[in-house]
Amino acid sequence: MHPNPIFRKTATDLSLNFARDRGFGVLAISTEGAPHLSHVPFLLSETGDHADLHLVRSNPIARTVRDRAAARLDVLGPDGYISPDWYGIDDQVPTWNYVAVSLTGTLRALPLEALEPMLERQSAAYESRLAKTPWTMDKMTADTKARFLRMILPFRLEIADVQSTWKLGQNKPDAARHGAASAVPTGLGSGLEALAALMDTPLDAD
Numbered sequence: 406m407h408p409n410p411i412f413r414k415t416a417t418d419l420s421l422n423f424a425r426d427r428g429f430g431v432l433a434i435s436t437e438g439a440p441h442l443s444h445v446p447f448l449l450s451e452t453g454d455h456a457d458l459h460l461v462r463s464n465p466i467a468r469t470v471r472d473r474a475a476a477r478l479d480v481l482g483p484d485g486y487i488s489p490d491w492y493g494i495d496d497q498v499p500t501w502n503y504v505a506v507s508l509t510g511t512l513r514a515l516p517l518e519a520l521e522p523m524l525e526r527q528s529a530a531y532e533s534r535l536a537k538t539p540w541t542m543d544k545m546t547a548d549t550k551a552r553f554l555r556m557i558l559p560f561r562l563e564i565a566d567v568q569s570t571w572k573l574g575q576n577k578p579d580a581a582r583h584g585a586a587s588a589v590p591t592g593l594g595s596g597l598e599a600l601a602a603l604m605d606t607p608l609d610a611d
């Protein structure tokens with residue numbers, strides 16, 4: 406998380422809603438060597454106290470976590486380079502704006518019987534946001550479904566701490582921030598239109 410506290414004042418509920426809507430992040434656990442990382446879709450509970458996810462059996466995290474382990478799930482949003490010229494004021498420096506939410510807690514292996522209901526909840530949550538008749542698991546043949554379920558394992562991240570960085574130019578005068586936001590879509594990064602909209606929108610703080 407960014408060390409400047411001005412970027413870390415966003416209300417926890419707003420950060421959880423962002424993570425829930427995003428539904429995809431980087432799961433990390435510590436090891437004796439380099440940390441194990443895995444990019445995972447997840448389903449964050451309505452209360453924000455846990456996130457359900459699945460991992461391929463061969464995933465290093467799945468092989469390491471036989472019962473439970475300390476873990477972190479980082480959820481990244483839009484990001485983009487900010488040119489000093491865009492502020493319209495002198496003596497500025499280049500930077501990179503972004504949104505990131507970090508969910509820290511205990512990753513726990515779930516019993517195998519939890520896998521199929523979890524997958525049904527996940528696919529239903531994602532499919533409900535598409536403009537079509539939702540896909541369901543009963544569209545798979547029995548052989549395909551059995552093979553799919555053999556390949557993966559269910560896990561739950563029990564969340565103990567939520568930290569976030571919403572670095573959107575809050576440390577700049579409003580006119581400078583809005584000026585930079587108007588130029589962001591022409592620049593470098595990911596989700597630039599969304600980043601510009603966030604820079605133009607005041608954030609609620611705790």
